Amino acid sequence: MRVRCTECPLRTRPAFVPKSEVEIEYINSLKRDHIRVAAGTDIIHPGQEDAEVYTLFAGWAFRYQELPDGRRQILNFLLPGDLIGLQSSLLDPAEHGVEALTAVELCVHPRNRLLQVFGDMPKLAYELTWLGAREQSIVDDNLTTVGQRGAAERVAAFIYTLYRRADVLGLVTKNSFLFPVNQTHIGDALGMSLVHTNKTIARLKRLGFFSIPNGSIVIHDPEGLARFAQYEQDDLAPRPII
Amino acid sequence: MRVRCTECPLRTRPAFVPKSEVEIEYINSLKRDHIRVAAGTDIIHPGQEDAEVYTLFAGWAFRYQELPDGRRQILNFLLPGDLIGLQSSLLDPAEHGVEALTAVELCVHPRNRLLQVFGDMPKLAYELTWLGAREQSIVDDNLTTVGQRGAAERVAAFIYTLYRRADVLGLVTKNSFLFPVNQTHIGDALGMSLVHTNKTIARLKRLGFFSIPNGSIVIHDPEGLARFAQYEQDDLAPRPII
DNA sequence: CGCTTGTTTGATTTGAATCAAACACGGTGG
DNA sequence: CCACCGTGTTTGATTCAAATCAAACAAGCG
Incomplete structure (x- = not known):
């Protein structure tokens, strides 16, 4: 059930930049759990105060926002390898929700170690920021x-x-x-x-x-x-x- | 003309979190220049490969994206204190432009020291990421x-x-x-x-x-x-x- | 004064929302 | 096994909001 990051089948894909053993080992030490979530479940609730950071391991999800009267805007779809909840961890409470579109598997990274990552592994922190920028550029495109x-x-x-x-x-x-x-x-x-x-x-x-x-x-x-x-x-x- | 960060009139505003002397001194050492740009000028061109990171010191600007046939989407407006070009520095080439809406003053931070910041000052790097998340949340709202x-x-x-x-x-x-x-x-x-x-x-x-x-x-x-x-x-x- | 840039107005057309059903399907329980 | 759901897709008719077209207007400026 739990997949070690060193054996992660995802990261060998050409979509991803290769990482050193040391880095992968560190990421593995970050990974607290590997969970399964059914389709239709909220991974992060709108307004949630203690959202964790996840990596989408398998399945599809989407970020969304709701208006008071119930209208819903889907902000972005999330595919395997995408990071979930960086924004919500930094700016809590989360102003958006994340819902599993299919059954989904997630690697769970505890949000309270986020700051620590910046101290321990600057390169990894840089890559987190990079992923945030990439997510933003997707939303930019959607807005256009x-x-x-x-x-x-x-x-x-x-x-x-x-x-x-x-x-x-x-x-x-x-x-x-x-x-x-x-x-x-x-x-x-x-x-x-x-x-x-x-x-x-x-x-x-x-x-x-x-x-x-x-x-x-x-x-x-x-x-x-x-x-x-x-x-x-x-x-x-x-x-x-x- | 050049404003020392320690004497920055902006950062005393309640909109901003106070920072220590050491931090401000470090930020000041990052600041390479203080420039003035006329209204209507592109601060970052769409497709630019070597965009720097700026802090908007005075004036208004906006981020935008253009379609091949000339239609333009304004993604977000930028006000004093806002960071400009983080996304473009990370993901170059920039897929959006930034234009000065009014005459503008900018603090220039060289993009090539970005990674270095992550090594030198984890807390500052964390805050950069935080600002990126905030910017994203504004665009999320705009999309909704x-x-x-x-x-x-x-x-x-x-x-x-x-x-x-x-x-x-x-x-x-x-x-x-x-x-x-x-x-x-x-x-x-x-x-x-x-x-x-x-x-x-x-x-x-x-x-x-x-x-x-x-x-x-x-x-x-x-x-x-x-x-x-x-x-x-x-x-x-x-x-x-x- | 004539130019440019930005705002305002009215008339007309069009794309998209809404309303209202029907349909296709996979699942489930009598 | 078949009737009965529920979820998702499809269709047609009608209304409405927003785009487009076409000018006029106001203000600042060389």
Whole structure:
């Protein structure tokens, strides 16, 4: 059940920068637990005061924020290797929630050792900050998508970026990957109604960009999708994994 | 012209956490220059490879992102004390630009000493990360605003948050502060057209929430504005200033 | 004075929300 | 085994909010 960081199957992926034995051993000493969480569970509640820091080991999750009247904005989706709760640990209480989209496995790092990491391992602390900056740049992109793109472009950009992120993780085979996101999620992420989300997806399918057969998505034309979305393709740099 | 950090008039403001002599002295040793930039100038160009880290000493700026066809999303506005370019220094090239909204004064910190800070002063590095998390939480809020709120709510939330931020900096006198943002900026920040932005602002003025006499804004009813915007009032925690 | 930059206004069109059902499905319990 | 849910997707009709189009207007400036 508990996976030692030295044997972590994730970190061998090309998406991640290789780390020294010493570093990995230190990270392993940070890891307090390895837990499983069912789909639909909050990993961090909005307003929580004592959120820990997690690394998403397996499965998908998403960050979200809610308005008093119940409207929900999904801020970002989280894939394996992504850090969860850095922001909430620093700025508590957490002003957003994190929910498991699928069943999920998490490496648990105690938040109270965060400051200590900065003293012990400056390089690791630097990488934590780097991961925070990367997360921010994803949200920046989402804001640009929601603020500037029309409905069809939005969906296209959304699908395309998930495709790219899944791809560098090695989750994509023959342009296809497991796609646990439903249309309500997509609507909440893109700031559009469920009905309109559905019709827009249908349109893009009809245009031949992708299809979504039972729980998977197949991207038939990644380049066309990116062009359609006015998406500037940047290469995803390999990132640290804590 | 050059202001020593030990005599920095900004850091005495209640918006900021007090720091020890030693820390301030270290920050001062980091400061390479103090520069002035005219309104409308890019402090960081989109795509720039060697962005430095700055602290905004005086004036307003904003972060933005552009689509290939010229549409612009303003991601966030920056006020005195805010850090500029942390994200761009870590993840270069910068995927966003930063433009001076007014004439601006900046403290320049050389980006190549960033890693060194992590080794020298863990606490300071921690605070850098903290500032990054804070910046992110502002963008999170903006995304929720643009994704979930209607036009009038958006403008209300926008004005209200700027009011709060200006207030803790001591920039507000009798509910009024200098307001260098024009309607094009507001539209680009909120993802709405110029015309509609104008009409929405007019509506809120008519409702008596605020007025904008020559370059200043007066908030007649802050609480009402926050309620109208469905904005959860959280107290702005004092923050570090680097 | 004519220019530019920013604001305001009215008329028209359009994209997206809303309303209202139906449908497809996998699961479950009678 | 089949009727009955619940969750998620799909469809069509209607309304509404926001974009677009087109000007006019105000203020500051060389």
